[in-house]
Amino acid sequence: MWKCNVCGYIHNGTEAPEVCPKCGAASDKFAKLTEEQETLITKSSRTNDLHMELCQLMDSxxxxxxxxxxxxxxxxxxxxxxxxxxxxxxxxxxxxxEIAGHVGKGKW
Ligand SMILES: [Zn+2]
Known part of the structure; x- marks a missing residue:
């Protein structure tokens, strides 16, 4: 995984993208995440999705x-x-x- 140091976009892949899909920064603005950072993101992904779904249900x-x-x-x-x-x-x-707290701790 790679993180754009300009906007925080996370990219899944063996190499950084040529251009950040969010802000347009070049690939040299991406930093490779550590294994520990990747584990945090992987472990929290489903829970963050559930929180977002909870928000949608509350909107209903x-x-x-x-x-x-x-x-x-x-x-x-x-x-x-x-x-x-x-x-x-x-x-x-x-x-x-809760989502904001997760993101602040690297749990994207
Ligand atoms: Zn970016």
Whole structure:
């Protein structure tokens, strides 16, 4: 694995790419990751994907809740959807903070 020292893009391959797909930096801006760094990335990949999927699910709950509040069938419904939306926003922010923490520790 290789990391672009300009933008942080991680490339999987035996050699650095000719050009960084994200920022356009030349291949000499890439540094080869150590085995330890590669292990961290490999071990955390699936968990980071799960956190991102959790964020998407929370977005669905937020949209669903907003529709339920807009329909406004009765106060019990509105209260339930309001709580669901609030909890989904909290869970989404927790998952995002977790991903940010992982990236900060080299767990991309
Ligand atoms: Zn780059």
């Amino acid at each position: 709950i937020i949209l669903l809740s907003e529709e339920g509040m807009e329909i406004n069938l009765d106060p019990g419904c509105v209260s339930t959807f309001k709580k669901a939306k609030e909890q989904a926003e909290i869970i989404k922010n927790i998952a995002k903070a």
